[in-house]
Amino acid sequence: MKKAIYSLSIFLTSVVTMFVVMKLLGFVLWVNNALLDKWMSLIGLFAVPAFVYVLLRNKEVKQSKVIKVTIFIVMIHAGWLWWSIQQPYNYTYIESNQIISSPYLVYENQNWTLKEKLHSKYTLFKSVNPILFVKESVRDGDAGLVDGIRWSGGNTIKKDNSIYINTKYGNLLVK
Known part of the structure:
Protein backbone atom coordinates (compact mmCIF):
# COMPACT_ATOMS: atom_id res chain seq x y z
CA MET A 1 0.00 0.00 0.00
CA LYS A 2 2.85 2.39 0.84
CA LYS A 3 4.44 1.75 -2.54
CA ALA A 4 1.19 2.56 -4.34
CA ILE A 5 0.75 5.81 -2.39
CA TYR A 6 4.36 6.75 -3.05
CA SER A 7 4.02 6.00 -6.78
CA LEU A 8 0.79 7.99 -7.00
CA SER A 9 2.31 10.94 -5.15
CA ILE A 10 5.34 10.90 -7.50
CA PHE A 11 3.06 10.87 -10.54
CA LEU A 12 0.75 13.63 -9.27
CA THR A 13 3.68 15.76 -8.10
CA SER A 14 5.29 15.50 -11.53
CA VAL A 15 1.98 16.49 -13.18
CA VAL A 16 1.64 19.52 -10.88
CA THR A 17 5.29 20.47 -11.47
CA MET A 18 4.82 20.19 -15.23
CA PHE A 19 1.70 22.36 -14.97
CA VAL A 20 3.56 25.06 -13.02
CA VAL A 21 6.45 25.07 -15.53
CA MET A 22 4.00 25.32 -18.44
CA LYS A 23 2.20 28.18 -16.68
CA LEU A 24 5.52 30.01 -16.22
CA LEU A 25 6.26 29.52 -19.93
CA GLY A 26 2.94 31.15 -20.89
CA PHE A 27 0.70 28.15 -21.50
CA VAL A 28 -2.90 27.85 -20.29
CA LEU A 29 -5.00 24.67 -20.03
CA TRP A 30 -8.65 25.32 -20.85
CA VAL A 31 -11.24 22.54 -20.41
CA ASN A 32 -15.04 22.92 -20.49
CA ASN A 33 -14.82 26.74 -20.54
CA ALA A 34 -12.67 26.89 -17.41
CA LEU A 35 -9.02 27.02 -16.44
CA LEU A 36 -7.46 24.05 -14.67
CA ASP A 37 -5.62 26.21 -12.10
CA LYS A 38 -8.01 25.45 -9.24
CA TRP A 39 -7.95 21.72 -9.85
CA MET A 40 -4.18 21.56 -10.18
CA SER A 41 -3.70 23.54 -6.97
CA LEU A 42 -6.13 21.23 -5.18
CA ILE A 43 -4.25 18.15 -6.42
CA GLY A 44 -0.97 19.78 -5.45
CA LEU A 45 -2.27 20.51 -1.96
CA PHE A 46 -2.43 16.77 -1.26
CA ALA A 47 0.11 15.20 -3.62
CA VAL A 48 3.19 17.38 -3.17
CA PRO A 49 3.29 17.38 0.65
CA ALA A 50 2.70 13.60 0.66
CA PHE A 51 5.57 13.12 -1.79
CA VAL A 52 7.92 15.39 0.17
CA TYR A 53 6.99 13.74 3.47
CA VAL A 54 7.62 10.21 2.16
CA LEU A 55 10.79 11.30 0.34
CA LEU A 56 12.28 12.97 3.42
CA ARG A 57 11.29 10.06 5.66
CA ASN A 58 13.15 7.68 3.33
CA LYS A 59 16.25 9.92 3.43
CA GLU A 60 16.38 9.60 7.23
CA VAL A 61 16.03 13.33 7.93
CA LYS A 62 15.15 14.37 11.48
CA GLN A 63 11.43 14.12 12.22
CA SER A 64 11.15 17.79 13.25
CA LYS A 65 12.72 18.90 9.94
CA VAL A 66 10.33 16.66 7.97
CA ILE A 67 7.32 18.14 9.74
CA LYS A 68 8.54 21.74 9.26
CA VAL A 69 9.18 21.27 5.54
CA THR A 70 5.85 19.50 5.04
CA ILE A 71 3.93 22.23 6.89
CA PHE A 72 5.73 24.89 4.84
CA ILE A 73 4.78 23.14 1.57
CA VAL A 74 1.17 22.73 2.73
CA MET A 75 1.03 26.47 3.48
CA ILE A 76 2.41 27.34 0.03
CA HIS A 77 -0.12 25.10 -1.70
CA ALA A 78 -2.98 26.34 0.48
CA GLY A 79 -2.02 29.89 -0.53
CA TRP A 80 -1.95 28.86 -4.19
CA LEU A 81 -5.38 27.24 -3.85
CA TRP A 82 -6.78 30.31 -2.08
CA TRP A 83 -5.34 32.59 -4.77
CA SER A 84 -6.71 30.45 -7.62
CA ILE A 85 -10.20 30.38 -6.09
CA GLN A 86 -10.19 34.16 -5.57
CA GLN A 87 -9.21 34.93 -9.16
CA PRO A 88 -11.98 36.74 -11.05
CA TYR A 89 -13.24 35.06 -14.18
CA ASN A 90 -11.83 37.45 -16.77
Missing part, protein backbone atom coordinates in the same frame (compact mmCIF):
# COMPACT_ATOMS: atom_id res chain seq x y z
CA TYR A 91 -11.38 34.99 -19.63
CA THR A 92 -13.43 34.52 -22.76
CA TYR A 93 -13.16 32.10 -25.67
CA ILE A 94 -13.17 33.22 -29.32
CA GLU A 95 -14.02 30.58 -31.93
CA SER A 96 -12.00 30.29 -35.11
CA ASN A 97 -13.62 31.55 -38.30
CA GLN A 98 -12.68 32.70 -41.81
CA ILE A 99 -10.56 35.57 -40.47
CA ILE A 100 -8.74 33.91 -37.57
CA SER A 101 -7.52 30.39 -38.24
CA SER A 102 -7.41 29.12 -34.67
CA PRO A 103 -9.42 29.80 -31.49
CA TYR A 104 -8.21 32.38 -28.97
CA LEU A 105 -8.55 32.95 -25.25
CA VAL A 106 -8.67 36.57 -24.15
CA TYR A 107 -7.77 37.53 -20.57
CA GLU A 108 -8.51 40.99 -19.19
CA ASN A 109 -6.23 42.23 -16.43
CA GLN A 110 -8.46 44.58 -14.46
CA ASN A 111 -5.71 46.89 -13.20
CA TRP A 112 -7.36 49.75 -15.00
CA THR A 113 -5.56 52.90 -16.03
CA LEU A 114 -7.37 56.13 -16.67
CA LYS A 115 -6.21 57.90 -19.79
CA GLU A 116 -9.23 59.45 -21.42
CA LYS A 117 -11.27 56.34 -20.76
CA LEU A 118 -10.66 53.30 -18.61
CA HIS A 119 -8.03 51.05 -20.20
CA SER A 120 -7.12 47.45 -19.44
CA LYS A 121 -4.35 45.13 -20.52
CA TYR A 122 -5.51 42.13 -22.54
CA THR A 123 -3.51 38.94 -22.91
CA LEU A 124 -4.30 36.87 -25.98
CA PHE A 125 -3.66 33.13 -25.96
CA LYS A 126 -3.63 31.22 -29.25
CA SER A 127 -4.82 27.62 -29.44
CA VAL A 128 -2.19 24.92 -29.86
CA ASN A 129 -4.81 22.16 -29.56
CA PRO A 130 -8.36 22.12 -28.13
CA ILE A 131 -7.23 22.39 -24.50
CA LEU A 132 -3.76 23.99 -24.66
CA PHE A 133 -3.29 27.69 -25.36
CA VAL A 134 -0.03 29.62 -25.59
CA LYS A 135 0.45 33.29 -24.78
CA GLU A 136 0.69 35.27 -27.99
CA SER A 137 0.54 38.95 -27.10
CA VAL A 138 -0.44 41.59 -24.57
CA ARG A 139 -2.47 44.56 -25.80
CA ASP A 140 -4.04 47.69 -24.35
CA GLY A 141 -7.72 48.30 -24.93
CA ASP A 142 -10.89 49.78 -23.52
CA ALA A 143 -12.01 48.28 -20.22
CA GLY A 144 -14.80 45.71 -20.26
CA LEU A 145 -14.20 44.09 -23.64
CA VAL A 146 -14.07 40.56 -22.21
CA ASP A 147 -17.54 40.98 -20.70
CA GLY A 148 -18.72 42.48 -23.99
CA ILE A 149 -17.41 39.48 -25.92
CA ARG A 150 -18.81 37.01 -23.39
CA TRP A 151 -22.33 38.47 -23.18
CA SER A 152 -22.88 40.19 -26.52
CA GLY A 153 -20.55 38.20 -28.71
CA GLY A 154 -17.56 39.47 -30.58
CA ASN A 155 -17.03 39.20 -34.27
CA THR A 156 -13.66 39.41 -35.94
CA ILE A 157 -13.04 42.04 -38.58
CA LYS A 158 -10.10 42.73 -40.85
CA LYS A 159 -9.12 46.37 -41.22
CA ASP A 160 -5.90 47.74 -42.76
CA ASN A 161 -4.21 44.29 -42.77
CA SER A 162 -4.92 43.96 -39.03
CA ILE A 163 -7.39 41.65 -37.32
CA TYR A 164 -9.66 43.00 -34.59
CA ILE A 165 -12.27 41.56 -32.27
CA ASN A 166 -15.19 43.92 -32.55
CA THR A 167 -17.76 44.38 -29.76
CA LYS A 168 -20.29 47.08 -29.06
CA TYR A 169 -17.88 48.35 -26.37
CA GLY A 170 -14.85 48.72 -28.66
CA ASN A 171 -12.23 46.87 -30.69
CA LEU A 172 -9.33 44.71 -29.57
CA LEU A 173 -6.34 44.22 -31.87
CA VAL A 174 -5.49 40.54 -32.40
CA LYS A 175 -2.78 40.68 -35.10
Whole structure:
Protein backbone atom coordinates (compact mmCIF):
# COMPACT_ATOMS: atom_id res chain seq x y z
CA MET A 1 0.00 0.00 0.00
CA LYS A 2 2.85 2.39 0.84
CA LYS A 3 4.44 1.75 -2.54
CA ALA A 4 1.19 2.56 -4.34
CA ILE A 5 0.75 5.81 -2.39
CA TYR A 6 4.36 6.75 -3.05
CA SER A 7 4.02 6.00 -6.78
CA LEU A 8 0.79 7.99 -7.00
CA SER A 9 2.31 10.94 -5.15
CA ILE A 10 5.34 10.90 -7.50
CA PHE A 11 3.06 10.87 -10.54
CA LEU A 12 0.75 13.63 -9.27
CA THR A 13 3.68 15.76 -8.10
CA SER A 14 5.29 15.50 -11.53
CA VAL A 15 1.98 16.49 -13.18
CA VAL A 16 1.64 19.52 -10.88
CA THR A 17 5.29 20.47 -11.47
CA MET A 18 4.82 20.19 -15.23
CA PHE A 19 1.70 22.36 -14.97
CA VAL A 20 3.56 25.06 -13.02
CA VAL A 21 6.45 25.07 -15.53
CA MET A 22 4.00 25.32 -18.44
CA LYS A 23 2.20 28.18 -16.68
CA LEU A 24 5.52 30.01 -16.22
CA LEU A 25 6.26 29.52 -19.93
CA GLY A 26 2.94 31.15 -20.89
CA PHE A 27 0.70 28.15 -21.50
CA VAL A 28 -2.90 27.85 -20.29
CA LEU A 29 -5.00 24.67 -20.03
CA TRP A 30 -8.65 25.32 -20.85
CA VAL A 31 -11.24 22.54 -20.41
CA ASN A 32 -15.04 22.92 -20.49
CA ASN A 33 -14.82 26.74 -20.54
CA ALA A 34 -12.67 26.89 -17.41
CA LEU A 35 -9.02 27.02 -16.44
CA LEU A 36 -7.46 24.05 -14.67
CA ASP A 37 -5.62 26.21 -12.10
CA LYS A 38 -8.01 25.45 -9.24
CA TRP A 39 -7.95 21.72 -9.85
CA MET A 40 -4.18 21.56 -10.18
CA SER A 41 -3.70 23.54 -6.97
CA LEU A 42 -6.13 21.23 -5.18
CA ILE A 43 -4.25 18.15 -6.42
CA GLY A 44 -0.97 19.78 -5.45
CA LEU A 45 -2.27 20.51 -1.96
CA PHE A 46 -2.43 16.77 -1.26
CA ALA A 47 0.11 15.20 -3.62
CA VAL A 48 3.19 17.38 -3.17
CA PRO A 49 3.29 17.38 0.65
CA ALA A 50 2.70 13.60 0.66
CA PHE A 51 5.57 13.12 -1.79
CA VAL A 52 7.92 15.39 0.17
CA TYR A 53 6.99 13.74 3.47
CA VAL A 54 7.62 10.21 2.16
CA LEU A 55 10.79 11.30 0.34
CA LEU A 56 12.28 12.97 3.42
CA ARG A 57 11.29 10.06 5.66
CA ASN A 58 13.15 7.68 3.33
CA LYS A 59 16.25 9.92 3.43
CA GLU A 60 16.38 9.60 7.23
CA VAL A 61 16.03 13.33 7.93
CA LYS A 62 15.15 14.37 11.48
CA GLN A 63 11.43 14.12 12.22
CA SER A 64 11.15 17.79 13.25
CA LYS A 65 12.72 18.90 9.94
CA VAL A 66 10.33 16.66 7.97
CA ILE A 67 7.32 18.14 9.74
CA LYS A 68 8.54 21.74 9.26
CA VAL A 69 9.18 21.27 5.54
CA THR A 70 5.85 19.50 5.04
CA ILE A 71 3.93 22.23 6.89
CA PHE A 72 5.73 24.89 4.84
CA ILE A 73 4.78 23.14 1.57
CA VAL A 74 1.17 22.73 2.73
CA MET A 75 1.03 26.47 3.48
CA ILE A 76 2.41 27.34 0.03
CA HIS A 77 -0.12 25.10 -1.70
CA ALA A 78 -2.98 26.34 0.48
CA GLY A 79 -2.02 29.89 -0.53
CA TRP A 80 -1.95 28.86 -4.19
CA LEU A 81 -5.38 27.24 -3.85
CA TRP A 82 -6.78 30.31 -2.08
CA TRP A 83 -5.34 32.59 -4.77
CA SER A 84 -6.71 30.45 -7.62
CA ILE A 85 -10.20 30.38 -6.09
CA GLN A 86 -10.19 34.16 -5.57
CA GLN A 87 -9.21 34.93 -9.16
CA PRO A 88 -11.98 36.74 -11.05
CA TYR A 89 -13.24 35.06 -14.18
CA ASN A 90 -11.83 37.45 -16.77
CA TYR A 91 -11.38 34.99 -19.63
CA THR A 92 -13.43 34.52 -22.76
CA TYR A 93 -13.16 32.10 -25.67
CA ILE A 94 -13.17 33.22 -29.32
CA GLU A 95 -14.02 30.58 -31.93
CA SER A 96 -12.00 30.29 -35.11
CA ASN A 97 -13.62 31.55 -38.30
CA GLN A 98 -12.68 32.70 -41.81
CA ILE A 99 -10.56 35.57 -40.47
CA ILE A 100 -8.74 33.91 -37.57
CA SER A 101 -7.52 30.39 -38.24
CA SER A 102 -7.41 29.12 -34.67
CA PRO A 103 -9.42 29.80 -31.49
CA TYR A 104 -8.21 32.38 -28.97
CA LEU A 105 -8.55 32.95 -25.25
CA VAL A 106 -8.67 36.57 -24.15
CA TYR A 107 -7.77 37.53 -20.57
CA GLU A 108 -8.51 40.99 -19.19
CA ASN A 109 -6.23 42.23 -16.43
CA GLN A 110 -8.46 44.58 -14.46
CA ASN A 111 -5.71 46.89 -13.20
CA TRP A 112 -7.36 49.75 -15.00
CA THR A 113 -5.56 52.90 -16.03
CA LEU A 114 -7.37 56.13 -16.67
CA LYS A 115 -6.21 57.90 -19.79
CA GLU A 116 -9.23 59.45 -21.42
CA LYS A 117 -11.27 56.34 -20.76
CA LEU A 118 -10.66 53.30 -18.61
CA HIS A 119 -8.03 51.05 -20.20
CA SER A 120 -7.12 47.45 -19.44
CA LYS A 121 -4.35 45.13 -20.52
CA TYR A 122 -5.51 42.13 -22.54
CA THR A 123 -3.51 38.94 -22.91
CA LEU A 124 -4.30 36.87 -25.98
CA PHE A 125 -3.66 33.13 -25.96
CA LYS A 126 -3.63 31.22 -29.25
CA SER A 127 -4.82 27.62 -29.44
CA VAL A 128 -2.19 24.92 -29.86
CA ASN A 129 -4.81 22.16 -29.56
CA PRO A 130 -8.36 22.12 -28.13
CA ILE A 131 -7.23 22.39 -24.50
CA LEU A 132 -3.76 23.99 -24.66
CA PHE A 133 -3.29 27.69 -25.36
CA VAL A 134 -0.03 29.62 -25.59
CA LYS A 135 0.45 33.29 -24.78
CA GLU A 136 0.69 35.27 -27.99
CA SER A 137 0.54 38.95 -27.10
CA VAL A 138 -0.44 41.59 -24.57
CA ARG A 139 -2.47 44.56 -25.80
CA ASP A 140 -4.04 47.69 -24.35
CA GLY A 141 -7.72 48.30 -24.93
CA ASP A 142 -10.89 49.78 -23.52
CA ALA A 143 -12.01 48.28 -20.22
CA GLY A 144 -14.80 45.71 -20.26
CA LEU A 145 -14.20 44.09 -23.64
CA VAL A 146 -14.07 40.56 -22.21
CA ASP A 147 -17.54 40.98 -20.70
CA GLY A 148 -18.72 42.48 -23.99
CA ILE A 149 -17.41 39.48 -25.92
CA ARG A 150 -18.81 37.01 -23.39
CA TRP A 151 -22.33 38.47 -23.18
CA SER A 152 -22.88 40.19 -26.52
CA GLY A 153 -20.55 38.20 -28.71
CA GLY A 154 -17.56 39.47 -30.58
CA ASN A 155 -17.03 39.20 -34.27
CA THR A 156 -13.66 39.41 -35.94
CA ILE A 157 -13.04 42.04 -38.58
CA LYS A 158 -10.10 42.73 -40.85
CA LYS A 159 -9.12 46.37 -41.22
CA ASP A 160 -5.90 47.74 -42.76
CA ASN A 161 -4.21 44.29 -42.77
CA SER A 162 -4.92 43.96 -39.03
CA ILE A 163 -7.39 41.65 -37.32
CA TYR A 164 -9.66 43.00 -34.59
CA ILE A 165 -12.27 41.56 -32.27
CA ASN A 166 -15.19 43.92 -32.55
CA THR A 167 -17.76 44.38 -29.76
CA LYS A 168 -20.29 47.08 -29.06
CA TYR A 169 -17.88 48.35 -26.37
CA GLY A 170 -14.85 48.72 -28.66
CA ASN A 171 -12.23 46.87 -30.69
CA LEU A 172 -9.33 44.71 -29.57
CA LEU A 173 -6.34 44.22 -31.87
CA VAL A 174 -5.49 40.54 -32.40
CA LYS A 175 -2.78 40.68 -35.10
